Amino acid sequence: MTIQTSLGRRGFVVGGATVAGGFSLGFSFPHATAQAAEVQEVNAWVVIKPDDTVVIRIARSEMGQGTLTGLAQLVAEELECDWSKVTTEYPTPGENVRRNRVWKNFSTGGSRGIRESHQYVREGGAAAREMLIAAAAAEWKVPASECSAANSVVKHGSGKTATYGHLAAAAAKLEPPKEVKLKDPKDWKVIGQPLKRLDTRDKLTGAMIYGIDYKMPGMLNAAVKACPVNGGKLKTFDAAKVEKMPGVKKVVSVDGNTVAVIADTWWNAKTALEKLPVEWDVGKSGNVQQDDITALLKEGLTAKEAFVGNKAGDVDAAIAGAAKKVEATYAFPYQHHVTMEPLNATVLYTADKCEVWCGTQNGEAALAAAAEAAELPVAKCDVYKLMLGGGFGRRGRADYVRQAVLIAKQMPGTPVKTLWSREEDMLHGLYHPTTMCKLTAGLDAQGNIVGLRVRISGQSILASLAPQSLQNGMDPATFQGFMPSGPEAAYGYNIPNLLIDHAMRNPHLTAGFWRGVNVNQNAVYMECFMDEVAEAAGVDPLEYRLKYLKPKYAAVLKAACDKAGYGKPLPAGHFHGISQVMGYGSYVAGVSEVSVSPDGVLKIHKITAATDPGYTVNPAQIERQIAGSFVYGLSAALYGEITVKDGVVEQTNFDSYNVMRMDEMPEVDCALVPSGGFWGGVGEPTIAVAAPATLNAIYKATGKRVRELPLMHQELKKGA
Amino acid sequence: MAVLNVNGKSLQANADPRTPLLWVLRETLGLTGTKYGCGIAQCGACTVHIDGVATRSCQVPLSSVSSGKKIVTIEGLAQDGKLTKIQQAWLDNDTPQCGYCQSGMIMAATALLAAKPNPTDADIDAAMTNICRCGTYKQVREAIHAAAKA
Structure with a gap:
């Protein structure tokens, strides 16, 4: 058990060890103490202690996806260190600012932890290795070229050896090499290995400190309630009604739209908040109904004006001249992240300093938000990252950090933890955007696609979160999976005449990045429709896709189908559906095996994935990301739906926003088929193939095309 | 008090x-x-x-x-730093992702194995109704079976 004692302001307790200044995982020391005499920072990425412990600095945030371990593998590969002695720590975003962004980007989203930092973190490991070798060569007065490093030991041809722990102090004083040569992938020993995660043990004993668990001496706790209608304001509240309740210290207004009760414990704060009389000015969105949102999106399906995301040839002429036309309209609801750990941040604000302890996917954005809310220079603020109880995109935005600072600002000198209830979290999400999609294909007499028209109508994430990033009003991210080219999310089919456009229609809820983002619904639209077109052409969906897919897409789809035994006999009543997509730099495909009972009960027996992420840094963790992605994607497909009544989100907790549990978990199989030469992400892309593969299998089982999610509203019973 | x-x-x-x-x-x-x-x-x-x-x-x-x-x-659960066989199976199987739900998962699994030392998949489905948003269900099931055999 951890009990807070008399610690200084920046001190806190993790599992009984007092540390200061930053947060580290696995009981290593943070940067501030890492510079103490006995611990040597060889360079920004590598700290080596006299006992040979190697502390690898990780800038990205660990939230379950395994990036902490994967990034450490990349550094360790080049460092030539003993993996059994590797631990990790987070530098703080403030330290990154002070050191001219030596750790570069902290942002952890878009499956980019590894794929966007593999080069410079490997270079960091290689530079540290060269410095350790140079230190040994200097000590032995031999040329560095006669020395080599392996397993945390430098060796010379004469038989001399020195450990990294011994050499670190001298190495730290050397100039870093100007250039380093990275290993050829064929020589990798650590990258590509199914190594165990570095952060597991404390998660099994209750010792891991998540943001919600953080404690400080004299800390108070805040419970918050924002105007239930997004965009509305706080009118009045009657603090006198609750000020005498147990533990209550203060009732405060926050940002003109939120009220917070600050108390000794969060339970007391929440209990008082529930009794607090509050009046809201719900504003113009207070009368928005779900039907209004549906109507808004429907109108966009046929609107004249739209942003063009992908265009080839003359689609209208091609479809007009086609022998056969296939048309379908799909709809995708709002969905919620529901991170298991509700949002929270602990803040200590004084007139000249603001410090934040929280789980965040973007430490730098959290720092910027804290400085802005505190009205202090960034140099007087810092953010100490704690373990995230899930992120999925929700913790990429610093709205909860900003709010926590605005609350703590009203209690200068007293640390305040602000924690959202699950109900508050449901009401004030950054929802996966809702869209609809109308697809029209023209086929020639032989069943070949001569033209494809795709109209997306619905909400833009950038318009909600970063309107300054819109390009002449257009949100390019809307076209994820439909993009004409690029390494991110390019469309896989060669179709001669093509038009994919987006009529932006933005309801009042805030849309956000939600694991998988726009690839998810775009894959449902395209991959389910492809099955419809294949059927119209009288061709098997796999064979039909292979006529149009580019080589890497085709290879991964074939790999998934081979692994699943697509086309081979299945148990009676079982059916396969397939899908494929490219997202986050990786090529993925899925095969779902389902049955539907005569009275309409769906069972997903097995789902098989194939993934080509270029290089596989840790196949064991990739397999876990794939299985987890299926849970996330199938939870959304089965149950995920946020609806609005009188401007307010209707779902309030897991009783009204269901997710998949263990009894519904299908068997998962996967084929990792890395083709080399590129670095793709693995945390998200597989989500997108879960729903369309399953919907395509449901069609085969029932003859029903499900074009609207979630599945819980769909009647799958025979004859219904 | x-x-x-x-x-x-x-x-x-x-x-x-x-x-x-x-x-x-x-x-x-x-x-x-x-x-x-x-x-x-x-x-x-x-x-x-x-x-x-x-x-x-x-x-x-x-x-x-x-x-x-x-x-x-x-x-x-762990006594003097020694993990229980269930925690050990969790460790050996690299079960948690973010880990936030895992305390509850392990407590539920511990009670299940106390009542049914060799649970079937159906027993696991019935007893393990905890939510995991990272989706570690496959690894949790494998760890329970491994702990039962340990």
Whole structure:
């Protein structure tokens, strides 16, 4: 058990060890103490202690996806260190600012932890290795070229050896090499290995400190309630009604739209908040109904004006001249992240300093938000990252950090933890955007696609979160999976005449990045429709896709189908559906095996994935990301739906926003088929193939095309 | 002032008797391994053992457990740093992702294996209704089977 004692302001307790200044995982020391005499920072990425412990600095945030371990593998590969002695720590975003962004980007989203930092973190490991070798060569007065490093030991041809722990102090004083040569992938020993995660043990004993668990001496706790209608304001509240309740210290207004009760414990704060009389000015969105949102999106399906995301040839002429036309309209609801750990941040604000302890996917954005809310220079603020109880995109935005600072600002000198209830979290999400999609294909007499028209109508994430990033009003991210080219999310089919456009229609809820983002619904639209077109052409969906897919897409789809035994006999009543997509730099495909009972009960027996992420840094963790992605994607497909009544989100907790549990978990199989030469992400892309593969299998089982999610509203019973 | 038997120790808890055990553990006693996920007994993140029964502590008022009932939390499983065979199976199988739900998962699995040392998949489905948003269900199932064999 951890009990807070008399610690200084920046001190806190993790599992009984007092540390200061930053947060580290696995009981290593943070940067501030890492510079103490006995611990040597060889360079920004590598700290080596006299006992040979190697502390690898990780800038990205660990939230379950395994990036902490994967990034450490990349550094360790080049460092030539003993993996059994590797631990990790987070530098703080403030330290990154002070050191001219030596750790570069902290942002952890878009499956980019590894794929966007593999080069410079490997270079960091290689530079540290060269410095350790140079230190040994200097000590032995031999040329560095006669020395080599392996397993945390430098060796010379004469038989001399020195450990990294011994050499670190001298190495730290050397100039870093100007250039380093990275290993050829064929020589990798650590990258590509199914190594165990570095952060597991404390998660099994209750010792891991998540943001919600953080404690400080004299800390108070805040419970918050924002105007239930997004965009509305706080009118009045009657603090006198609750000020005498147990533990209550203060009732405060926050940002003109939120009220917070600050108390000794969060339970007391929440209990008082529930009794607090509050009046809201719900504003113009207070009368928005779900039907209004549906109507808004429907109108966009046929609107004249739209942003063009992908265009080839003359689609209208091609479809007009086609022998056969296939048309379908799909709809995708709002969905919620529901991170298991509700949002929270602990803040200590004084007139000249603001410090934040929280789980965040973007430490730098959290720092910027804290400085802005505190009205202090960034140099007087810092953010100490704690373990995230899930992120999925929700913790990429610093709205909860900003709010926590605005609350703590009203209690200068007293640390305040602000924690959202699950109900508050449901009401004030950054929802996966809702869209609809109308697809029209023209086929020639032989069943070949001569033209494809795709109209997306619905909400833009950038318009909600970063309107300054819109390009002449257009949100390019809307076209994820439909993009004409690029390494991110390019469309896989060669179709001669093509038009994919987006009529932006933005309801009042805030849309956000939600694991998988726009690839998810775009894959449902395209991959389910492809099955419809294949059927119209009288061709098997796999064979039909292979006529149009580019080589890497085709290879991964074939790999998934081979692994699943697509086309081979299945148990009676079982059916396969397939899908494929490219997202986050990786090529993925899925095969779902389902049955539907005569009275309409769906069972997903097995789902098989194939993934080509270029290089596989840790196949064991990739397999876990794939299985987890299926849970996330199938939870959304089965149950995920946020609806609005009188401007307010209707779902309030897991009783009204269901997710998949263990009894519904299908068997998962996967084929990792890395083709080399590129670095793709693995945390998200597989989500997108879960729903369309399953919907395509449901069609085969029932003859029903499900074009609207979630599945819980769909009647799958025979004859219904 | 209530006196609770938590992890074999007698602890004093100064809180309103209506306070849920979850918040007494977390805020009064500082045992933060037991997690808040929903507050309505849906997600299982707050699962503890009360007299050996896996119980969602967010729905248990302090007043109902202050009469000598034996409460065991995640912090009470490993003894002197030695993991239980279930925790060890979790470790060997690299089970957690973010890990936030795993305290509750392990408490539920521990109660399951105490009642049924060799659970079937159907037993696991029935007993393990905890929510994991990272989606570790496959690894949890494998770890339970591995622990049963250990």
